[in-house]
Amino acid sequence: MNKIKFRYALALLLCLTSDIVHSGEKALTNTWNSPHVVLRCTNVNDVQWTRGFWAKRFTVCHKSMIPNMWQLLRDPQISHAYDNLLIAADLKAGRHRGPKWLDGDFYKWLEAAAFVYGITRDESLDRQMDKIIEVISKTQRKDGYIHSPVVIAQRQGASQADEFRNRLDFETYNMGHLMTCACIHHRATGKTTLLRIAQRAADYLYGLYKRSPKILANNAICPSHYMGIVEMYRTLHDPRYLELAKGLIDIRDQVTQGTDQNQDRLPFREQTQVVGHAVRANYLYAGVADVFAETGDPNLLETLTTLWQDAALRKTYITGATGALYDGASPDGSKAHSAIQLVHQAYGRAYQLPNVTAYNESCATIGFALWNWRMLCITAQARYADMLEQILYNGVLATISLDGKRFFYRNTLRQVDDLPFELRWSHHRESYISCFCCPPNIVRTIAEVAGYAYSLTDSGVWVNLYGSNILDTSLPDGSRLKLIQETEYPWDGTICFTLAEVPPTAMSVFLRIPGWSREAKVRVNGVSLNCIPKAEQYYEVKRTWAKDDRIELTLPITTQLLEAHPLVEETRNQVAVKRGPLVYCLESVDLPDDVDITEIALTPTTKFNARFVPDLLGGISVLKGQALRLPADKWDGTLYRNISSKTPQFIDVTFIPYYTWGNRGHSEMTVWLPVR
Ligand SMILES: [Zn+2]
Numbered sequence: 229m230n231k232i233k234f235r236y237a238l239a240l241l242l243c244l245t246s247d248i249v250h251s252g253e254k255a256l257t258n259t260w261n262s263p264h265v266v267l268r269c270t271n272v273n274d275v276q277w278t279r280g281f282w283a284k285r286f287t288v289c290h291k292s293m294i295p296n297m298w299q300l301l302r303d304p305q306i307s308h309a310y311d312n313l314l315i316a317a318d319l320k321a322g323r324h325r326g327p328k329w330l331d332g333d334f335y336k337w338l339e340a341a342a343f344v345y346g347i348t349r350d351e352s353l354d355r356q357m358d359k360i361i362e363v364i365s366k367t368q369r370k371d372g373y374i375h376s377p378v379v380i381a382q383r384q385g386a387s388q389a390d391e392f393r394n395r396l397d398f399e400t401y402n403m404g405h406l407m408t409c410a411c412i413h414h415r416a417t418g419k420t421t422l423l424r425i426a427q428r429a430a431d432y433l434y435g436l437y438k439r440s441p442k443i444l445a446n447n448a449i450c451p452s453h454y455m456g457i458v459e460m461y462r463t464l465h466d467p468r469y470l471e472l473a474k475g476l477i478d479i480r481d482q483v484t485q486g487t488d489q490n491q492d493r494l495p496f497r498e499q500t501q502v503v504g505h506a507v508r509a510n511y512l513y514a515g516v517a518d519v520f521a522e523t524g525d526p527n528l529l530e531t532l533t534t535l536w537q538d539a540a541l542r543k544t545y546i547t548g549a550t551g552a553l554y555d556g557a558s559p560d561g562s563k564a565h566s567a568i569q570l571v572h573q574a575y576g577r578a579y580q581l582p583n584v585t586a587y588n589e590s591c592a593t594i595g596f597a598l599w600n601w602r603m604l605c606i607t608a609q610a611r612y613a614d615m616l617e618q619i620l621y622n623g624v625l626a627t628i629s630l631d632g633k634r635f636f637y638r639n640t641l642r643q644v645d646d647l648p649f650e651l652r653w654s655h656h657r658e659s660y661i662s663c664f665c666c667p668p669n670i671v672r673t674i675a676e677v678a679g680y681a682y683s684l685t686d687s688g689v690w691v692n693l694y695g696s697n698i699l700d701t702s703l704p705d706g707s708r709l710k711l712i713q714e715t716e717y718p719w720d721g722t723i724c725f726t727l728a729e730v731p732p733t734a735m736s737v738f739l740r741i742p743g744w745s746r747e748a749k750v751r752v753n754g755v756s757l758n759c760i761p762k763a764e765q766y767y768e769v770k771r772t773w774a775k776d777d778r779i780e781l782t783l784p785i786t787t788q789l790l791e792a793h794p795l796v797e798e799t800r801n802q803v804a805v806k807r808g809p810l811v812y813c814l815e816s817v818d819l820p821d822d823v824d825i826t827e828i829a830l831t832p833t834t835k836f837n838a839r840f841v842p843d844l845l846g847g848i849s850v851l852k853g854q855a856l857r858l859p860a861d862k863w864d865g866t867l868y869r870n871i872s873s874k875t876p877q878f879i880d881v882t883f884i885p886y887y888t889w890g891n892r893g894h895s896e897m898t899v900w901l902p903v904r
Contacts, residue, residue: 254415256343256679257518258462259605264524266608267683267690272346272416274701275678280716282695284846285625285674290344293632293671294353297337306660309334310360316376316383317366323384324377327663329398331376332405332452336668338422339409340675346416347678354417361413361421364406368425372432374406375399392436395447403429404452411459423463430460434472437479445479449490450508454515455598458522473519477528488558489571497527502539502575503558506551506587507665509575510595517602529606536603539596540615542578546790546804546899547626547811547886548619549588549639550596552576554652573638579795583642583900585651590636590666593623594673601680604692608685610764613692614743620677620693621718622811625887628670629657630846635667636890641813641899643890644826657890682711688736690766694723707731718808719840719849721745721783730773738766739781742809744788751780783808787836787851789903802900803830805851805883807838812851812883816896819881828881829856829902836883844884845891851883856904876904 253260255269262268277283304311308325313334315322338360345353368374369382373391378399381389392399403426410426413419433453436444448454454476461469477496486492488503491512502509513535520528544550553576557568560577573589597619604612627636634657643655653661661667681697683690686704694717700710710729717723725737741748743764750757750767761767769779785808792799805812816825836851844850856876889897 254346256412256676257459257602257605258411258415259521261462261465262521262605265521265605267605267685268704269605269679270682270684270699270701272343272412272679274699275681276347276698276700277678278696278698278712278714280696281718282677282693282697286344286347286678288630288632289340289671289674290348290350293628293674294337294341294344296633297668297671298341298356300660301334301337307664309664310363312376312380313360313363313367316379317363318383319363319366324380327398327665328377328396329401329450329665331374332398332402333664333668335402335405335409336672339405339412340668340672342409342413342416343672343675343679346412357413357417358419358421361425364422365425368428371435372428372430374425374429374432375402392443392447395449397447398449400433400444400447400453401450403433404454404456407453407456407460411463414463426456426460427464430457430466430469430472433457434468437472437475441475441479442482444476445482445492446484448476448480448492450505451476451511451515454512455518458515458518461522470522474523474525477516477519487571488569489574493569497531499531500534500538501578502535502543502550504571504574506573506575506592507589507595510550510592510599514595514598514602517599517606521602521606532603536599538578539575540611542793543575543581544596544615545581545586545588545623545641546618546792546806547588547593547622547639547641548596548615549586549593549623549641550575551587551589551592552581554585554587554638579793579797581792581796582798583898584640584644584647586638586640586642588623588639590624590627590639591669593619593627593639594666594669597624597673605683608683608690608766610740610766611743613740614764616680617693617742617809620673620680621809622886624670624673626889627666628674630888630891632671634659635661635670637661637663637666640897643895643897645896656894688738688768688770690738690740691725692740694718698728700729703731703735705731705733707733709735711737717783718785718810719838721785721808723781723783725779725781727773727775727777727779730775730777732772734770734772736768736770737779738768739779741765741767742783744806744808745783746786747784749782751782753778754780785838787812787838789830789832789834791903792900799900801902803832803903804899804901805830805836807836807849807851811886811899813886813889813897813899814881814883814901815889815892817892818884820879823857823879824860825896825898827857827860828879829858829876829904831856831904845888848885848888853881853883854878855881855901858904 254271259265259268277286301307301309309330312324314320378391407426410422414423457473481495483492553574555572558571600612600616636657637653681693697713708729712726715723741761748761787807789803836853838849840849857879858876
């Protein structure tokens with residue numbers, strides 16, 4: 229056994245036998261040993277939602293989303309996901325059905341179940357996962373290759389059933405999600421059953437990387453395996469996985485005939501603009517951020533920062549959603565005609581953010597959250613946490629119905645009836661979608677919000693997200709910390725922390741002051757602190773704490789009318805309504821029958837009153853105010869006409885949070901409204 233192998237074996241043995249668990253070793257992303265991150269993560273079961281907003285969403289996730297989705301995935305009349313695994317495991321006769329990436333989507337659901345088990349210790353989930361993992365293990369070839377479409381074809385003796393024949397077979401995507409899922413399962417359960425399967429898959433990919441890097445590079449479509457392999461490295465400390473992770477980014481430059489659609493037309497380090505398929509893009513950037521966290525390659529972070537600015541400042545909707553285009557050309561408007569390529573479900577030009585035709589695949593929004601989370605861990609800059617919050621409360625939650633059983637594939641910001649053109653995917657949330665990538669991605673994201681709530685450094689604890697919960701963790705020096713957070717956030721901006729268990733030495737509590745907040749205040753044990761908190765920064769409160777000390781953060785939550793950059797042509801002379809982190813919208817259900825949603829306008833001085841309605845849409849604050857109604861004649865048979873001379877009338881309007889729209893039957897909806 230050579231030296232490296234011996235050290236690896238020793239590390240593995242320690243990892244699997246040691247009772248000492250450092251904070252972050254059992255985290256959503258294990259940054260405990262990552263040399264190039266500022267923030268370390270908390271463990272899977274360190275944060276328990278207690279009540280309020282996220283506790284409700286988490287309970288729906290546990291009691292409705294996960295069991296409901298299992299019924300979908302196991303019913304071959306609806307989804308062939310589990311049947312594909314049973315057939316690949318030789319436990320059932322049949323053939324592969326459904327998209328090639330369905331295994332990966334199944335693993336996302338399994339990851340959600342594992343994370344929820346980690347928090348709830350629901351034994352039935354554990355037993356269920358054990359049975360499923362036994363099946364998954366039988367779908368794996370001896371050499372570690374695992375991918376049900378090819379395994380089934382090979383078992384059945386099909387000719388031309390070779391692996392990696394077609395880059396759109398999504399083999400690395402499936403294996404990547406397996407690896408991430410296996411790490412979470414291991415951290416939540418302590419078991420190594422799924423981890424061993426993922427380890428063999430990772431070894432297989434490492435072998436392929438050594439043998440045929442070009443084949444591996446060409447098959448990096450929707451590259452979940454970048455995040456997956458880094459997480460495997462963090463779990464198993466196998467240096468080959470770090471080598472592979474670094475190599476996976478470098479070999480992208482060897483792709484021949486690369487496309488903007490797949491972000492491989494240019495070498496990664498030369499890219500300055502986010503382009504192409506937005507899920508693939510955001511998975512790539514999140515994966516590269518993971519590679520930076522382990523390697524510290526400054527060119528990677530420089531490129532990521534440039535790309536993030538392009539995405540966040542020019543190509544992101546107010547809901548945090550990304551990927552505006554159904555279909556487009558890239559680079560659109562280029563002088564070099566021959567260089568223009570087709571893209572779909574893609575980032576568009578800078579400021580190209582249409583509303584009615586917004587694509588915004590749910591997975592792209594989630595990919596953007598994954599990327600922002602990793603940028604936050606690397607830099608500790610509040611702007612990334614702000615964006616994460618914006619994405620979670622608006623973009624992510626809107627993708628799923630309040631009962632947790634119906635899903636959007638694409639996410640519009642303005643829904644109007646009777647469009648004279650066809651748009652792909654339903655404009656209602658559907659219980660099953662033939663391309664099932666989004667629904668389990670949504671479920672795992674909601675399951676894992678607790679993993680984003682706090683971070684740790686040598687100096688103390690960082691509060692990234694607000695919501696009633698208990699943080700029970702150990703600090704990097706081993707001392708215990710128990711923090712009780714109580715709040716009605718996002719409906720109210722008072723957030724109270726009780727330090728129920730404190731370290732013996734001085735510790736800082738870093739509170740995120742959101743970019744939208746004005747005049748935030750912090751009090752400790754009832755005494756106001758002199759230093760004024762600044763928006764879009766973490767506010768540090770440092771002292772030697774006593775048990776039961778209290779911190780009170782007040783973020784005045786006011787209703788704001790926002791306008792967009794003038795180059796966003798589709799929102800010219802329009803405003804959106806935001807209250808705290810929540811984007812609001814107007815839904816036709818809340819208008820009189822004879823009033824069309826396109827007739828409503830706001831004024832720059834429109835005032836809204838917030839009122840909490842416990843029995844509406846799961847308990848929300850609605851915004852009530854007066855808007856202008858501009859009665860419009862029918863537009864039949866004309867494209868242009870003289871401006872109306874009718875006098876606008878004031879009418880009462882009610883706005884609801886964007887994430888709750890589409891839960892009361894068919895409706896029209898808009899986030900942006902004209903301002904008069
Ligand atoms: Zn998707």
